[in-house]
Amino acid sequence: MKSVLSKKVLDIKPSGIRKFFDLVAEKKDVISLGVGEPDFDTPWHIREEGIYAFEKGRTFYTSNSGLKELRIEICNYLKRKFNLNYDALTETLVTVGGSEAIDLAMRALIDEGDEVIIPEPCYVSYKPCAILANAKVVTINLKVDNNFKLTADELKEAITDKTKILVLPFPNNPTGAILEEKDLQEIAKVCIDNDIYVITDEIYAELTYSGKHHSIAEVSGMKDRTIYINGFSKAFAMTGWRLGYACANSEIIKQMTKIHQFAIMCAPTISQYAAIEALKNGDKDIEVMRTAYNERRRFLMKSFDEMGLPCFEPYGAFYVFPCIKKYGMSSEEFAMKFLEEENVAVVPGSAFGDSGEGFLRISYAYSIENLKVAVEKLRKFVSKL
Amino acid sequence: MRNELLKLIEKNSKIDIADLAKMLGVSEVDIANELSALEKEGIICGYLTLIDWEKTSVEKVTGLIEVRVTPQRGKGFDRIAERIYNYPEVKSVYLISGAYDLLVTLEEDTLKEIASFVSDKLSTIDEVISTATHFILKKYKDHGTIFGNISKDEREAFTL
Numbered sequence: 437m438k439s440v441l442s443k444k445v446l447d448i449k450p451s452g453i454r455k456f457f458d459l460v461a462e463k464k465d466v467i468s469l470g471v472g473e474p475d476f477d478t479p480w481h482i483r484e485e486g487i488y489a490f491e492k493g494r495t496f497y498t499s500n501s502g503l504k505e506l507r508i509e510i511c512n513y514l515k516r517k518f519n520l521n522y523d524a525l526t527e528t529l530v531t532v533g534g535s536e537a538i539d540l541a542m543r544a545l546i547d548e549g550d551e552v553i554i555p556e557p558c559y560v561s562y563k564p565c566a567i568l569a570n571a572k573v574v575t576i577n578l579k580v581d582n583n584f585k586l587t588a589d590e591l592k593e594a595i596t597d598k599t600k601i602l603v604l605p606f607p608n609n610p611t612g613a614i615l616e617e618k619d620l621q622e623i624a625k626v627c628i629d630n631d632i633y634v635i636t637d638e639i640y641a642e643l644t645y646s647g648k649h650h651s652i653a654e655v656s657g658m659k660d661r662t663i664y665i666n667g668f669s670k671a672f673a674m675t676g677w678r679l680g681y682a683c684a685n686s687e688i689i690k691q692m693t694k695i696h697q698f699a700i701m702c703a704p705t706i707s708q709y710a711a712i713e714a715l716k717n718g719d720k721d722i723e724v725m726r727t728a729y730n731e732r733r734r735f736l737m738k739s740f741d742e743m744g745l746p747c748f749e750p751y752g753a754f755y756v757f758p759c760i761k762k763y764g765m766s767s768e769e770f771a772m773k774f775l776e777e778e779n780v781a782v783v784p785g786s787a788f789g790d791s792g793e794g795f796l797r798i799s800y801a802y803s804i805e806n807l808k809v810a811v812e813k814l815r816k817f818v819s820k821l
Numbered sequence: 822m823r824n825e826l827l828k829l830i831e832k833n834s835k836i837d838i839a840d841l842a843k844m845l846g847v848s849e850v851d852i853a854n855e856l857s858a859l860e861k862e863g864i865i866c867g868y869l870t871l872i873d874w875e876k877t878s879v880e881k882v883t884g885l886i887e888v889r890v891t892p893q894r895g896k897g898f899d900r901i902a903e904r905i906y907n908y909p910e911v912k913s914v915y916l917i918s919g920a921y922d923l924l925v926t927l928e929e930d931t932l933k934e935i936a937s938f939v940s941d942k943l944s945t946i947d948e949v950i951s952t953a954t955h956f957i958l959k960k961y962k963d964h965g966t967i968f969g970n971i972s973k974d975e976r977e978a979f980t981l
């Protein structure tokens with residue numbers, strides 16, 4: 437009998453901690469520290485622009501690549517904020533969130549058997565997207581001793597003659613790790629020497645707390661071998677609008693646009709109009725949110741320090757990644773017990789790859805009042821272990 | 822640190838010194854010292870509570886009064902403003918650019934009391950040329966806070 441479902445799809449495992457998530461869904465009044473999205477509402481002037489677009493009846497398809505005005509604003513923004521130079525018409529594609537851009541990039545670049553290097557712990561979609569594009573995934577287990585940075589040596593070790601792509605997910609979800617200019621230069625050199633392309637997911641670029649964010653696309657010789665991915669979800673608190681973008685050389689963008697055209701047609705029109713407003717007048721909003729995140733980050737770090745919970749200091753995104761190895765439990769056991777006893781939900785680090793085992797992802801996309809209650813419960817919990 | 826501290830306590834003057842210290846990455850002593858310095862310098866002028874009186878049994882009427890005045894030689898508007906703001910029932914006095922000069926907010930128990938303040942006290946000041954009184958019917962938002970808006974976290978408990 438013919439199998440109904442694709443073997444390739446069946447082979448992709450659902451998240452190993454599904455069981456844990458289901459349990460959380462059943463429980464009442466759970467304090468969750470598990471979300472990967474901002475607690476802020478989309479700033480009103482941006483929402484208002486979306487409403488205006490509705491009123492004006494701007495509910496048609498846009499061009500496949502996205503509104504020209506939006507692409508121009510994206511390029512202005514990338515130049516202004518990160519010193520990146522992309523052409524709005526030929527090197528920029530508006531997508532349904534950064535996630536679509538990840539999928540498109542994999543499908544546009546990969547032939548069967550090409551190797552894709554993915555440093556873990558990381559966001560959960562790179563690996564399945566690479567597999568669906570028929571790649572062989574090579575994982576690098578990042579180390580807490582390096583503050584969960586990818587080092588040039590680790591990269592060199594993972595390279596074979598089949599290596600085609602490196603996924604570079606920094607600032608990182610779930611660890612909060614960032615790469616600095618020097619780190620990027622070393623990685624760039626390895627990529628150039630070995631003719632490797634980089635998919636850089638910089639969705640958290642606006643959320644760094646130790647100075648300006650740098651992109652690998654900025655490093656000399658890298659622009660043409662980089663697919664730069666960013667979006668509106670984290671920077672402007674626009675997760676539900678589903679809007680992101682990819683920038684790369686025109687040959688790559690042309691092929692990504694082809695897939696996008698057949699699979700998606702175009703990103704949501706209303707969201708695109710709202711996003712123009714976000715880029716034109718949203719710098720102040722980002723500043724306010726970043727300041728609040730940083731206060732919460734410091735609050736958590738100090739609180740962990742006081743309760744003796746080891747945690748490397750992360751300087752990006754809105755996650756901290758404390759180590760719970762000393763309690764002799766797996767991440768999932770710890771998270772499960774913490775949920776049962778204190779009704780607080782955190783994400784086991786193992787959800788983000790094997791090297792996340794022994795850690796927890798704690799999100800600080802919550803108000804200080806919320807965090808304070810949760811931290812007190814965590815303190816109580818670990819003091820009994 | 823100073824401006825960030827001010828912004829935090831402007832939103833929530835009840836926040837613990839211990840929490841402020843953690844959020845700003847300094848010691849509690851530093852925060853306490855900074856707060857008392859800010860008080861001494863007159864930068865922190867008070868710690869207030871924002872109350873939606875409509876939800877209580879207390880009756881209150883708030884009037885906004887636009888006042889046009891003749892400024893005095895040498896003193897400008899300051900002395901006239903002083904004569905007005907010294908009344909305890911006056912909640913705020915702003916010097917305004919445009920069609921009138923001073924905007925006065927007044928809080929009283931009854932409409933009548935506001936009327937008599939305007940006719941007996943305000944209008945009789947020599948320099949006052951004219952007044953226009955408005956009454957507040959409903960407060961939607963005050964001090965950056967939307968009244969009656971208790972927000973609920975509607976996000977999924979988990980997203981990776």
